[in-house]
Amino acid sequence: MPLALRFALRELRSGVAGFRIFLACLALGVAAIAAAGSTAEAFRAGLAAQGRELLGGDLRISVEDRRFTPAERAAFQKLGATVFSAGSRAMAQAQSGERRLVELRGVSPGYPLAGKVSLAGVKTLDEAFKPDGAAAGAAVEQTLIDRLGLKLGDHIVIGNSPFVVRAVLVSEPDRLSRGFALGARVLTRLSTLETDGFLQPGLPDQGETARIAFAPPGVGGPSAPDPVAKALTRQFPKAGLQIRGRDEAAAGIKNLIRQLEYFLGFIGLASLVAGGLGVAGAVSAYLEARKPSIAVLKALGAEGGLIRDVYLIQIAVLAALGVGIGLIIGAAAPLALGEIARNQLPIPALFAVYPWPLAKAALFGLLAAAAFSLAPLARARATPPAALFRRDLTGRLRFGPEIAVSVLAFLGLAGLAIVTAPTPVAAAIMIAGVAFAFVLLWALGWGAALGAAKVRLLARGSIRIGLANLAGPRSAAKTASPAIGLGVALLSAVVLIQSSLLAQVSQVAPKTAPAMVFTDIPGDQVQAFDAVVRQAFGQPLTSKNYLRAPFATGRIVKVRGQAVNLDKIKDSERWAYDNDIALSAIGPEPSEANIVEGRWWSADYAGPPLVAMEVQAAKGANLKVGDAITVSILGREIDAHVAALRKVDWGGFGPTFALIVNPAALAGADLRNVAIAKTGKAGEAAVTRALGRDFPTVNVISVREQLEAATDMFARLALAVRGAAGVAALAGLLVLAGAIAAGARARAREAATLKVLGASRGQVLMAYGVEYGAVGLIAGVAGVALGYAAAWPVVVKVFEAQWSVDWGGVAALVGGASGLAALGGLLAALQALSRRPAPVLRAE
Incomplete structure (x- = not known):
């Protein structure tokens, strides 16, 4: 048996003491990725198995x-x-x-x-x-x-x-x-x-x-x-x-499953990255405890490669154990979900153990272990025996095979995430964002330590001691704040996106969107219909509470005289050219027309057909004001020129048609009308009853009920996503626990010295509470700021929703991070204070 393997197995006999945080950080991230992938695979298998029935x-x-x-x-x-x-x-x-x-x-x-x-x-x-x-x-x-x-x-x-x-x-x-x-x-x-x-x-x-x-x-x-x-x-x-x-059979649902799988899996990957500091800290702490053995081996002539291999084998075995624990949890979680909620799932699922999601999660876990654990090994290998005997394991980190493999592992993590993503570009942006946030939080932690060194001179008593610890070489601001901050950033981004979209559905949309939609209104009875609605509402109909317009569907078949070539139009912009789209015929310029280019025709215009076109629909074929299009409507083709481009607020109270032509263009056509209205619940009930008597064939759609259903569905989905994001925050807390555990020996000596010098238990507790509470506060505030920066463009640019901040949720995140960190510090202080000073100070 090779010497390195013999030494490694001998040391592994002592168990996993010192590696519990290492195992927990790896298992947590791997379990999150495996659970997301296994659940998605169960839904995909269910759809595939029942594809014929679903179709x-x-x-x-x-x-x-x-x-x-x-x-x-x-x-x-x-x-x-x-x-x-x-x-x-x-x-x-x-x-x-x-x-x-x-x-x-x-x-x-x-x-x-x-x-x-x-x-x-x-x-x-x-x-x-x-x-x-x-x-x-x-x-x-x-x-x-x-x-x-x-x-x-x-x-x-x-x-x-x-x-x-x-x-x-x-x-x-x-x-x-x-x-x-x-x-x-x-x-x-x-x-x-x-x-x-x-x-x-x-x-x-x-x-x-x-x-x-x-x-x-x-x-x-x-x-x-x-x-x-x-x-x-x-x-x-x-x-x-x-x-x-x-x-x-369910192509859209399959795409949704894939997107959700990646998003939840990405949160698991971020948990691995956040927990990576815990991995590195656990390896460093373990090597710190093994310094006498390393020093003796080096003094007896052991080369650096042998030292590296001895501990690399141990870390590899323990990494495999952590990954295995994560895979067991990740494989079992979907099976438990299937037993608990099988009859409540809206999508068929076949819950089983699927190899590919587990293999992918295992690869992520092993790459993360390699990325974060090899740097401490490189430092231990390069440190001379004399420094080890002096208990100095802080040698300069030089580039070598360990660092090279660590860099490759980081690149492998990013590459695997991009390759397995539904949208590689979006995945690359997310990974770059996480990497930037991690570096920024790391720099902020070091900056906080330097700032504490300056501020402590202005403080006294326990606060000064706490700030001095924050500025010291074992400062938790340098080790734990990046991980805590990244977890808070992910959780706050989810909370802010959820609160904004939920507010959009439950508060903003009811104020700006119509409460009711009426369809299939006979074109020759529109005046009588308006009268019934007016009487039911008990108030005049204005452009602020009522809008009615003719309705038809048509298809754009030619652009600038040439037949539409779908191959030249992006997939995301084909919706206006490969299907019939809603259109209307309106004379005077309506309110909420939102013209961005060109101008509306006059109310009495009767010349050649003109069209006002939705700006994104025009973008698909690069149409501009003055260009000609041919629209097939009611079996005939109409040549029209683009008079205006307009931005349509699809959820607002306005004419939500992709195309609007002047009335003369559809003269003689017997078009049915559609209408939208704003009213309260009483008016909604009254007009529904009145139309049942006078216009039974008119369809009445309650937007209010649809928004309530959407709010309920979104809240349930957001709860699941928020729970997944909480995994990353838990990883940050594990790193904090690891930092506390790694410094427990030094903290015990520090507490013993303070007690000998006359410090009371309350002063020691306050010093620790100040130190760790500050770490949590710094990480919490920075994490919320990063979450804000990530959530705002998603809400405003992607979803085009109104930005709304859940300040209660933000305060809870910052307070929770600070409070939990302070609680960890107090527990560390109580553990240190529980030991008598004399034995601690006499220990080597």
């Missing part, structure tokens, strides 16, 4: 603003079993007069092709769809039953059509793939929607979806959805078919 078949084909043609239907049915569905938003009214918006969906016989519809009250869809005289049967969500005070067997009116509530709609297998719904879901036969006029051409939010279950490959069915999708696109090149296979 409702092997292939999902949708069109917007129209029904499928007979040729398209025939082509679909040749591929396998096919079912069709279509939907419409409408108002549901109970016999009591209560009304609510619903998402009415009709399905053809044979639905669902994959999975199962879960119902309460009946067993099959045929029973749920059984009519009662002229009333069609329907299954409705429990939320609608609760809000309208219904029970099974009751009759309701949706639009102008009667329905009977036959069953409670618990779940549909393809619900997740259909996305967000504004109202409660109601399921009925597709033929009911067709015969009752819900699918008439020209109504907003129309479209149809086909789901196809392939025949088995052995009897002529295709084996994979991708070739079929490409063949259908070639067969119907101008049909606008939106096709998804079973592997893309």
Whole structure:
């Protein structure tokens, strides 16, 4: 057995004493990364395993603003079993007069092709769809039953059509793939929607979806959805078919899972970095205790390489132990989550032990251990025997193999984080930010120590002693404040982003956004509609509380006379060119027009078509004022020139249309209108009842209810993210504990000397409280400042929300950091004071 290995194993027999903080720091960060990755992998596996059920078949084909043609239907049915569905938003009214918006969906016989519809009250869809005289049967969500005070067997009116509530709609297998719904879901036969006029051409939010279950490959069915999708696109090149296979059942959710996994994993990585000082401190403290052994070995002729290898083997074994503990915790945490909340998760998950997330977390942990533990080894290897016998392990750090490997490990940490990130550029920015913050906090710690050396001359008694300790060579400001500050910075950034976005949803949006949205207003009855709304509100309608405009959808098909080439438009800016977008026709310039370039046309303009375009939509094709575009609207193409570019506040009270044309451009078109209004709860209830009497086909959307639901969902998500960020703060506290433990021997001698010189227990406790409380205060204030700097651009630039500071949360973070650090100092003082002075001072 090699000599270095024999010596290392001999020393490891003493156990892990002195390495508990080392193990805790590594295990904490590795566990956070492993748990985030394993949970995300469980969700991905669940989506993959149930992809066919989530999609409702092997292939999902949708069109917007129209029904499928007979040729398209025939082509679909040749591929396998096919079912069709279509939907419409409408108002549901109970016999009591209560009304609510619903998402009415009709399905053809044979639905669902994959999975199962879960119902309460009946067993099959045929029973749920059984009519009662002229009333069609329907299954409705429990939320609608609760809000309208219904029970099974009751009759309701949706639009102008009667329905009977036959069953409670618990779940549909393809619900997740259909996305967000504004109202409660109601399921009925597709033929009911067709015969009752819900699918008439020209109504907003129309479209149809086909789901196809392939025949088995052995009897002529295709084996994979991708070739079929490409063949259908070639067969119907101008049909606008939106096709998804079973592997893309929830593409948006998969992307969200990946982003959340990286964000939570990044917090775990930051915890490793914050705990890195604890790793370095633990190694330094251990080598400090082993100085006599190192000195003897060197005096007997041992080379520096042997010294390094002896302790490198020990650190490697202990690092593997710490990583192993973290992997066990990280693998077990998702399994525990699955047992506790399996039936409450909105996304299917297969909780198991997944090798890749654990391997990635282990690699992060080992790289962190190498990055932070090799520098103390380099110092011990380079220190001469005489210095070791003098208890001096503070030799100059020279560049050597240990430092080279340490630098490579740091680069490996950064590279692995970037390679595994969904967005490498964003990951590089985040890593650079953490590195900058760490260096800044380290410099601040040294600056605080130098400042304490100056300020102590002005103080007296215990405060002076505490400041002197803060300025001394073992100052916790140099070792613990960077780690505590980084943890507080991450936690404060999460708190500030959460408080701003939560305030935007719960406070700012209700003041600036409409309380109600009305859709499907008949164009020939707008004056009567305005009168009903005015009477229900009990006040005049002004531009401050009411806005109504015609509504249509169209697609930009040409830019400057050339057909739109999507390949030349960034993916993030294609939304205005690869789909139909909302547009309107408005004469006089409205309030909140927000013109940034060009000008609005006059109220009586009747010349060639002009358009006011949303500035980001124009940016996609590099459009400027005066450029020509061609828009396909209602089956005809209109050539228009850009008269103005405007910034649209999509959540504000204004005309939120990507395109607005002058009224003459759509002259003769029978357009339905949409309207928005601001009112209180009483006005909302009054106008809902009034419209149920006079305009039952007009849809009423309560923005207030949607904001309340968004607030609840965001608060729950933010709680999980805040808990993850707390891991980084815990790492900082572990570093503080390590710094206290490493200096325990010196602190005991210091306390004994003070007691011999006449200091009371209270004075010693106050000195320690001042020292460590100052460390926590400095780290807390600096961390909050860094968190503020990181959160502000995210809130203002990325989310374009109003900046709002949770001062209570900020004060709690600073006070918590200072208080916990001071408590750690007091505990250290109590431990030192518990020992009698004489034995401590007689000890070597």
